[in-house]
Amino acid sequence: MYKRVVLKLSGEALAADSGKSFDNPTVGSIVRQIKTVTENGTQVSLVIGGGNFWRGRSANPAMDRVKADQIGMLATVMNAVYVADFCRQEGMEAVVMTPFAVGNITELFSKEKANSMLEEGKVLIFAGGIGHPFFSTDTVTALRASELDADAILYAKSIDGVYDSDPAVNPDAKKFDEIPCKYIIEKNLRVIDIAAANLCYEQKIPVEIFGLAEENSIVRAANGERIGTVVTV
Numbered sequence: 001m002y003k004r005v006v007l008k009l010s011g012e013a014l015a016a017d018s019g020k021s022f023d024n025p026t027v028g029s030i031v032r033q034i035k036t037v038t039e040n041g042t043q044v045s046l047v048i049g050g051g052n053f054w055r056g057r058s059a060n061p062a063m064d065r066v067k068a069d070q071i072g073m074l075a076t077v078m079n080a081v082y083v084a085d086f087c088r089q090e091g092m093e094a095v096v097m098t099p100f101a102v103g104n105i106t107e108l109f110s111k112e113k114a115n116s117m118l119e120e121g122k123v124l125i126f127a128g129g130i131g132h133p134f135f136s137t138d139t140v141t142a143l144r145a146s147e148l149d150a151d152a153i154l155y156a157k158s159i160d161g162v163y164d165s166d167p168a169v170n171p172d173a174k175k176f177d178e179i180p181c182k183y184i185i186e187k188n189l190r191v192i193d194i195a196a197a198n199l200c201y202e203q204k205i206p207v208e209i210f211g212l213a214e215e216n217s218i219v220r221a222a223n224g225e226r227i228g229t230v231v232t233v
Helices: 011-017 024-039 063-088 112-117 139-146 181-187 194-205 218-221
Strands: 002-010 045-049 095-098 124-125 152-157 179-180 208-213 229-232
Touching: 002 011, 002 024, 002 139, 002 218, 011 024, 011 063, 024 045, 024 063, 024 218, 045 063, 045 112, 063 095, 063 124, 095 112, 112 124, 112 139, 139 152, 139 194, 152 181, 152 218, 179 181, 181 194, 181 208, 181 229, 208 218
Parallel strands: 002 045, 002 152, 045 124, 095 124, 152 208, 179 229
Antiparallel strands: 208 229
């Protein structure tokens, strides 16, 4: 069982197949699993993407990249506030932390404050990326994990691990039980953002990539069970 993890969720994961911004049964399942993990003694922080609201310049290819990324940052704040309130409904205290001020809605990120809150058993949700364009939520996940000395990063995805080819296209695609982080970097695999992979490699932070839809996947991954693909460092 890990002592401290950073859980990465896509914004699309919150929507599932509902056709809406949020699928409450899915969000509820995620939050209840996080509650179980914290009750088992693991400190949990989250990074959530914004893809259920905004997918970069897909809405307008002529849009300025900086402005598109800023909208994406705000989308992650909305998701974080929604999940934080779901945590409240389940009896957990969750704090949304951002690298820029959002009135009294979020807390400004600081390593010292974040460490203190995690030690108190609070769930932290990091939103707003790193506050600058051109960086993905994968990158901020690796950054926060590095700053907070996390034992592992848990990537809950729609696919149950890393394959040598797209399993949706190739029925004979082979899933890796383990894959070196260096291999992802050298082969430029689109498993996680390359900047994030480099940081995980440098800081020796293992990554577990697994399917969110599998039963109790977050709990099992936080307990150290290898249910997907482990990216070794």
